[in-house]
Each structure stands twice: as structure tokens, then as C-alpha cells.
Amino acid sequence: MAYKEEFDYYIFVDYSENLIGYIIVDKEKIEELLLKITKLKHYTKLKYKRQYLNSMKKLFRKNKILDSVDRHKIIELRQNIEICSDIFDFCKNKTDSKIFISVDDRQYNGFMRLAKILAGERFKIIKEGKLKKGSEEYKMNLIIDTLLNLRRRKQK
Numbered sequence: 675m676a677y678k679e680e681f682d683y684y685i686f687v688d689y690s691e692n693l694i695g696y697i698i699v700d701k702e703k704i705e706e707l708l709l710k711i712t713k714l715k716h717y718t719k720l721k722y723k724r725q726y727l728n729s730m731k732k733l734f735r736k737n738k739i740l741d742s743v744d745r746h747k748i749i750e751l752r753q754n755i756e757i758c759s760d761i762f763d764f765c766k767n768k769t770d771s772k773i774f775i776s777v778d779d780r781q782y783n784g785f786m787r788l789a790k791i792l793a794g795e796r797f798k799i800i801k802e803g804k805l806k807k808g809s810e811e812y813k814m815n816l817i818i819d820t821l822l823n824l825r826r827r828k829q830k
Contacts, residue, residue, distance in 0.1 A: 680772070681701060681772045681774040682771035682772050682773065683701065683764075683771055683772075684698070684811065685773060686775075687757060687785065688819055689780055689822075690823060692751050693749070693822050694748070694751045694753075697745070698764060699743055704810060706742055707742040710733075711737075711816065714730065714813065714817065716816065717819060731824055743817070745760075748821060748825050754781065762792065772797075772798075773798075774800075774811065775800070778802050782801045782802075
């Protein structure tokens with residue numbers, strides 16, 4: 675059996691059109707969270723997008739999914755430096771924690787230029803596209819993906 679590296683916190687940064695956001699999940703809440711999000715799917719591969727988002731809005735409210743997330747934020751893309759500073763502040767305050775960070779493929783290079791500040795063995799930063807489909811990390815990334823799509827649809 676392959677060894678799976680464990681982290682204390684999981685951070686997922688995603689981007690959708692003119693929005694960017696993140697969620698931070700404590701490892702203690704992962705099992706609880708995974709049970710709540712079994713119905714989440716990747717938005718771009720869906721045929722009936724509007725119906726999916728309507729049902730996900732209800733699911734988020736009913737299952738109180740955001741209560742299982744330590745932090746979350748969604749803002750306009752032009753304010754993306756605020757997302758980075760929030761994440762770096764969080765990492766700075768968790769000096770003894772191992773942290774997994776997944777960043778949207780389009781934002782990865784810019785994030786990595788700033789992430790040089792986060793030197794050390796306690797971080798693993800990967801592109802969203804490198805997440806193994808069906809893994810716990812992939813499933814948790816669907817939370818921010820769905821939140822961004824809900825917010826984007828609300829703006830239209």
C-alpha cells in the first residue's frame with residue numbers, strides 16, 4: 675500500500691471568469707466534509723448546469739458545508755493579491771503545521787512567484803490540474819469550484 679502524506683491544513687485556490695477564491699480546511703474536518711459533498715461534480719462537464727447549481731445551493735445550505743470549512747473568501751480577480759496575503763498570513767500563523775496548497779492552473783505561476791516567501795518543507799503546492807481525479811483533495815477542490823460558480827451565476 676502506498677504511503678499517503680498527511681497535512682494539517684488543506685488550502686484550495688480557484689479562479690472562474692472574473693472571480694477568485696479560496697477555502698481552508700483543517701484535517702480534523704475532512705471526513706465530515708467529504709460525507710457532505712458526495713454530490714459535487716466538476717461544473718464544466720455537466721449538461722444541466724442551472725439545475726445543478728440550484729441543487730448545490732440547497733445542499734450547501736442544508737448540510738452547512740461552509741461551517742466545516744475553516745475559512746473561505748471569494749472576491750473579484752483584480753483583487754487577487756488579497757487572496758495571496760490571506761493565505762500567507764494563515765501560513766505564517768501556523769508555523770508548526772504541514773500545509774497542502776492547490777492553486778488554479780492559470781494562477782499557479784503568479785502564486786509561485788509570491789510563494790517564495792513560504793520557504794520550507796512543510797508546504798506542498800501543486801496545480802489544480804495535477805489533483806488525482808476522485809482523491810480527497812480533488813473532491814474538496816470541488817467545494818471552491820462550486821462556490822465560485824454559484825457566485826458567478828448570482829452576478830449575472
